[in-house]
Amino acid sequence: MSRAASLREKHDGALDDRGSVRLWLRLLTCTTVIEKRLKRRFADQYGVTLPRFDVMAALDRHPEGMTMGQLSQALLVSNGNVTGVVQVLVRDRYVSLAPSPTDGRSSVARLTQLGRECFAGLAEAHHEWIEAMLAGLDREERGQLHQLLGVLKDSLAAEGGEE
Amino acid sequence: MSRAASLREKHDGALDDRGSVRLWLRLLTCTTVIEKRLKRRFADQYGVTLPRFDVMAALDRHPEGMTMGQLSQALLVSNGNVTGVVQVLVRDRYVSLAPSPTDGRSSVARLTQLGRECFAGLAEAHHEWIEAMLAGLDREERGQLHQLLGVLKDSLAAEGGEE
DNA sequence: GTATGAAATTTCAAGCTTGAAATATCATAT
């Protein structure tokens, strides 16, 4: 069976024939669909939110610990945001928070042993889900897509965020 | 000047050498960066949020009006979400809400004259911003990217959202 | 030593988002 109805696209059928906007909407739709599936599956199967997974993933790659500011930069979210997410991870014993020995203003977050163990399972599921969602692209297509997104990334860096 | 520092990527430097996850993170980063810039510029220059723009864009392409359910489907967001966004647009006189003549359960949202006028300006700015952000891709690259995202979209449709 | 500005963090209000529960209406079989 598996009719695999084609996905609706945000603002589908736009009269707006301008190619760049269409490209952007397609990019947005793909990302949104993947993100929502990940979110739902993490919630249903592990009782974890995406932001919490993101923090754990960042900490898992930095066993020496990360300050709140480093987390904020790594995850592209605000400082205040990190505060809240880390607080619940600390409450749930997945993350520990210790004052920085070198800078009294900073505290350093680390995964606890429990956090590391839990994260291993999450990362495994995450990888499988992504792999399955990208199954329709062969090796070459993945490489091309990765390369073109690199060009886009550079274009975005060049355009600048009016900073 | 314009140093155009290259953009950081979410979870940058992942040991995680699995290509599909890296591809996903790059896709996510590009989308996130574009979305945040649009959000900030709409807020700063027009005092409008992205969800409100999305609703207005959908209504602009459907002068006959749309029900809440149609808006929800078109924008890939929940019903309850649409309710709130439309309510403030009605409060601000950009959108009118009338009971459906054929179905007592539904009401039909339409852009008001004021809404149409405001949206024209928003759409113009939106298009320019997108165009500028994609300026680093030539015509062929845009076509390839659009095509590959189409393959991804089909892959996502095939994988199914456990529906 | 002290004042001053920079930097790291937290707090807080406002807005978006979802999913579940509640309401209201429709469609249909009897």
Next chain:
DNA sequence: ATATGATATTTCAAGCTTGAAATTTCATAC
């Protein structure tokens, strides 16, 4: 006519996100 299930919508609580204000600590010039 009526009961029943399906549909459209709203309400609501919980969580994420941001930007601005407040707080604490640092670094440096004097």
